[in-house]
Amino acid sequence: MKRKQRSRIRWNLRQEILAFIARWYRQERTYPTVREIQRGLKISSPSVVAYHLRRLEEEGLIDRIGRRSRGIRLRRWPDGLAPEEDMIPIPFLGPIAAGEPIPHPDAEPLGWIRIPRSWLADGDDLFALRVQGNSMIDALVGDGDLIIVRPTPEVEDGEMAVVWLRDRHETTLKRVYREKERICLRPAHPIMSPLYVPAEVVQIQGKVIQVLRNLNGISLPAER
Amino acid sequence: MKRKQRSRIRWNLRQEILAFIARWYRQERTYPTVREIQRGLKISSPSVVAYHLRRLEEEGLIDRIGRRSRGIRLRRWPDGLAPEEDMIPIPFLGPIAAGEPIPHPDAEPLGWIRIPRSWLADGDDLFALRVQGNSMIDALVGDGDLIIVRPTPEVEDGEMAVVWLRDRHETTLKRVYREKERICLRPAHPIMSPLYVPAEVVQIQGKVIQVLRNLNGISLPAER
DNA sequence: CTTGACATGGAACAAATGTTCGGATAAGAT
DNA sequence: ATCTTATCCGAACATTTGTTCCATGTCAAG
Numbered sequence: 236m237k238r239k240q241r242s243r244i245r246w247n248l249r250q251e252i253l254a255f256i257a258r259w260y261r262q263e264r265t266y267p268t269v270r271e272i273q274r275g276l277k278i279s280s281p282s283v284v285a286y287h288l289r290r291l292e293e294e295g296l297i298d299r300i301g302r303r304s305r306g307i308r309l310r311r312w313p314d315g316l317a318p319e320e321d322m323i324p325i326p327f328l329g330p331i332a333a334g335e336p337i338p339h340p341d342a343e344p345l346g347w348i349r350i351p352r353s354w355l356a357d358g359d360d361l362f363a364l365r366v367q368g369n370s371m372i373d374a375l376v377g378d379g380d381l382i383i384v385r386p387t388p389e390v391e392d393g394e395m396a397v398v399w400l401r402d403r404h405e406t407t408l409k410r411v412y413r414e415k416e417r418i419c420l421r422p423a424h425p426i427m428s429p430l431y432v433p434a435e436v437v438q439i440q441g442k443v444i445q446v447l448r449n450l451n452g453i454s455l456p457a458e459r
Numbered sequence: 460m461k462r463k464q465r466s467r468i469r470w471n472l473r474q475e476i477l478a479f480i481a482r483w484y485r486q487e488r489t490y491p492t493v494r495e496i497q498r499g500l501k502i503s504s505p506s507v508v509a510y511h512l513r514r515l516e517e518e519g520l521i522d523r524i525g526r527r528s529r530g531i532r533l534r535r536w537p538d539g540l541a542p543e544e545d546m547i548p549i550p551f552l553g554p555i556a557a558g559e560p561i562p563h564p565d566a567e568p569l570g571w572i573r574i575p576r577s578w579l580a581d582g583d584d585l586f587a588l589r590v591q592g593n594s595m596i597d598a599l600v601g602d603g604d605l606i607i608v609r610p611t612p613e614v615e616d617g618e619m620a621v622v623w624l625r626d627r628h629e630t631t632l633k634r635v636y637r638e639k640e641r642i643c644l645r646p647a648h649p650i651m652s653p654l655y656v657p658a659e660v661v662q663i664q665g666k667v668i669q670v671l672r673n674l675n676g677i678s679l680p681a682e683r
Numbered sequence: 684c685t686t687g688a689c690a691t692g693g694a695a696c697a698a699a700t701g702t703t704c705g706g707a708t709a710a711g712a713t
Numbered sequence: 714a715t716c717t718t719a720t721c722c723g724a725a726c727a728t729t730t731g732t733t734c735c736a737t738g739t740c741a742a743g
Contacts, residue, residue, distance in 0.1 A: 244690055247716060264642055266531060280692050285732065287690090304699065306529040312463060322575065328738055351546065351575065356675050369649055375601045375672075377647060395674050415735055423601060425593055446672035448599075450619050451580050462686065468709055470721055492700060504722050511720090528700055613740065 242279065251276055253296060256309055266305045279343060280358050284320035288369055294341050322349035325383060327363045332371030333405055340386045342415065350383065354445070361444065364397075373422035376446055382408075385446040390442045395423065397440040408443060466503065475500055477520060481537050490529045521535050546573035549607060550588045557594030560669055561621060561664055564610040574607065585609050585668065588621075597646035598632035600670055606632075607669040614666045619647065621664040624656065632667060654680065 245251065255275050257329030259267040267275070269284045278284055288307065291297045291394070298407045300306035315371065331337050340362055348363045376382065382397075390396045396411045398420065407431070409420035418437045421429040469475065479499050483491040491499070493508045502508055512531065515521045524530035550568030555561050564586055572587045579585070590604045598619065600606065606621075614620045620635045622644065633644035633654070642661045645653040 241691065241738055246690090246740095248690085264522075264532070268528070269732090270730065278691090279730075280694090282693080282733080283691055302698070302731055306731090308488075349574065349575065354673065354677060356549070356677060372599065372648060375596065375599045377599045406460070424596060442674075442676045444673075446670070446674070448670040449578065449668075450666075453578060453580060453669045465708060465721070470720090472720085493702090502721090504724090505701080506703080506723080507721055514719095526701055530701090567740070580710090641713065 248276070248278075248283075249252040249291055249294075249296075252284070252287055252291065253309070256297070256307060259311055260309070266307045268305055299385060301335055323352050323355065323361075324349050325361045325363050329364065329395070330367040331364040331371075331406060333380070333407065335406060336404075337364060337406055348381065349359040350445070356382075356444075371408045373424040373427040375423045376408055377420070377448065379448070381449075382443055383447070384441040385444055386441040388416075388439055390439055397443060397444040399438040400434050400436055400438055402432075406440075411437075411439065472500070472502075472507075473515055473518075473520075476515065478537055480521070480531060480533055482646070488619070488631055501641040509662060513625045518524070547576050547579065547585075548573050549585045549587050551589070553588065554591040555588040555595075555606070555621070555630060555633065556591040559630060560623055560628075561608075561630055564665075572605065574669070579607075580668075590607055595632045597648040597651045599647045600632055602671065603672070605671040605673075606667055607671070608665040609668055610665040612663055614663055621667060623662040623664055624660055625662060626656075626660050630664075635661075635663065 252272055256267060256270055259265075259271065269281050269288070270282050272278070273281050288297065288299065292299055296310055298308040298310060300308065327343055327346040327348050328338040328340070328342055340360075344362075360416070361383055364380060364382050364384060366376050366382060366452055369378050371377075378379045390411055392412050393410055395408060397410055398407050398411070399405070400407065407420070409422060411419060412419040413432075413434075416434065417431050418434050419429050419431055422439070461579055476496055479496055480491060482497070483495065493512070494507050496502070496508050497505050501513055510519065512523065516523055520534055522532040522534060524532065548571045549610075551570040552562040552564070552566055553569055564584075568586075588606050588608060590600050590602060590606060593602050595601075608621055614635050616636050618630060620646050622633055622635070623629070623630050624631065631644070633646060634642040636645060637658075638655075640658065641655050642658050643653050643655055644661070
C-alpha cells in the first residue's frame with residue numbers, strides 16, 4: 236500500500252522562518268500570515284508553522300500580537316539591519332545668517348526634515364535651519380549646510396551653540412565657555428582665535444545637535 | 460413605533476479614514492483592517508468603510524492589495540510625513556586621516572550606518588569613513604565627522620573628492636578642477652589658497668556625497 | 684536497539700476579515 | 714416640493730487566517 240513519503244526534518248526551519256519574515260517585510264511592508272509563510276517555505280501544514288512560531292516566541296525572537304492577522308513582529312532583525320526605522324519630523328524654520336536673528340522656534344515651519352530616531356538622544360523640541368553664507372565657517376559650517384538645533388537658553392561649557400550677540404546684532408555659531416564676568420566664544424576651527432565678550436551681550440538661542448551637509452544636489456528639507 | 464436614529468452624514472469621513480490609517484500605522488507598524496477602522500471611527504457597519512475605501516482607491520489616494528487582510532496602503536501620507544522610510548545600509552570602513560590611505564572599498568566593514576534613501580540620489584556602492592584629526596579642516600570637515608563617499612576614479616569639476624596625493628603619501632578632501640597639465644585642488648574654505656599639482660600625482664578615490672556631524676554624543680555607525 | 688525530545692502532517696474548528704446586496708436616509712440642486 | 718446623488722445601515726456570505734488536536738515520524742543520545 237502506498238504511503239506518502241514524509242519530508243526530511245529541516246532542523247534550521249526556525250531560522251528559515253525568521254529570514255522569510257524579514258524578507259517578506261522588506262518587500263511587502265507588512266508581516267506575513269501563517270499560511271503565507273507556509274506557502275513561501277513549502278511547508279506542508281499551517282500547524283507546523285504555528286508550532287515553530289510558538290517556539291520562536293518562547294525563545295524571545297519574535298512577538299505575537301494576540302490573534303490578530305499578521306500579528307508577528309520581529310524582535311531583532313537579522314544583521315541588526317531593520318529595513319525601516321522611525322523618522323522624527325523636525326520643523327525646518329528657515330535660514331540662519333550672520334546679520335539676521337534666527338526665526339522664532341514656534342514659527343510656522345517652511346518644511347520638514349526627517350531624521351532617524353536613533354541619531355538623536357531624544358526627539359523633542361528640535362528644529363532645523365539652513366545656513367546662508369560663509370559667516371560661520373570658523374564653526375566648520377558652510378553655505379547650505381543644515382543644522383539641527385535644540386532651543387535652550389543655557390548650554391554646558393564647550394557645547395556648540397547658536398548665539399545672538401546683542402551688541403553687534405549678529406547670529407553666530409560658537410563653542411561657549413563661561414568665565415567669571417565674561418564668556419569665551421571659541422570657534423570650532425582650532426587656529427581661529429576665541430572671542431571674549433561680556434556675559435550680558437550673549438543670548439544663547441539653542442544647542443547645535445547635528446550638522447548635515449549634502450553635496451549631491453539633494454536638498455534635505457522637503458519644502459512643500 | 461421606535462426608529463433607530465440614523466447618524467448624520469460625515470462628509471469628511473474619507474479624510475478621517477485616511478488620517479486614521481496613518482495614525483494606526485504609526486502606532487502599530489501595520490495597516491488596519493476594515494473593522495479596526497470601523498471601530499476606531501465609530502462607524503456603524505463595515506460596509507460603510509468598504510464603500511469609502513473603494514472611493515479612496517478610485518481617487519488614487521490608497522492602494523489595495525487583492526483581498527488580503529490589512530491590504531490597504533497609503534499612496535501619499537498626510538503632510539508628506541511617512542513615519543518610516545527605507546534606510547539604506549552603508550558599510551563603515553574605518554578612519555580617514557591625512558597620513559593614511561583610505562581603506563579599500565571592498566574591505567570588510569567595521570560596522571554599518573543607515574541613511575534614509577531619500578537623502579541619496581541612488582544607493583549603490585557607497586561607504587562611510589570617520590575623519591580623524593583636523594587635517595581636513597579647510598574642507599569644513601572636522602575631527603569625528605562622518606563622510607559618505609561614492610568610490611569613483613573621476614569626478615566632475617568642482618566636486619568634493621577624496622584625493623590621494625602620491626608624492627606626499629597623503630589623503631585629503633578638496634574640490635577638484637581639471638586644468639591643462641595640472642589639477643587645481645581648492646579647499647571648501649574660501650579664504651584658503653588652492654593647491655596646484657601635476658595631474659599624475661592626483662589619485663581620486665571617490666566623491667564625497669554627504670558630511671554628517673553629531674554633537675550630542677551619539678556616534679552614528681552602529682559598530683557591532 | 685531503545686528512548687525521548689523534537690518535528691511533521693492532516694484535518695477540522697473558531698475567529699477574524701473582506702465583500703456584496705438591497706434598501707433607507709440625508710442633503711444639496713432644481 | 715421634487716429630484717438626484719452621495720452616503721449610510723444591517724445582514725448575510727465567502728475567504729482568509731490563527732489555532733487546536735492527535736497521530737505519526739525523525740533522529741541524536743545513551
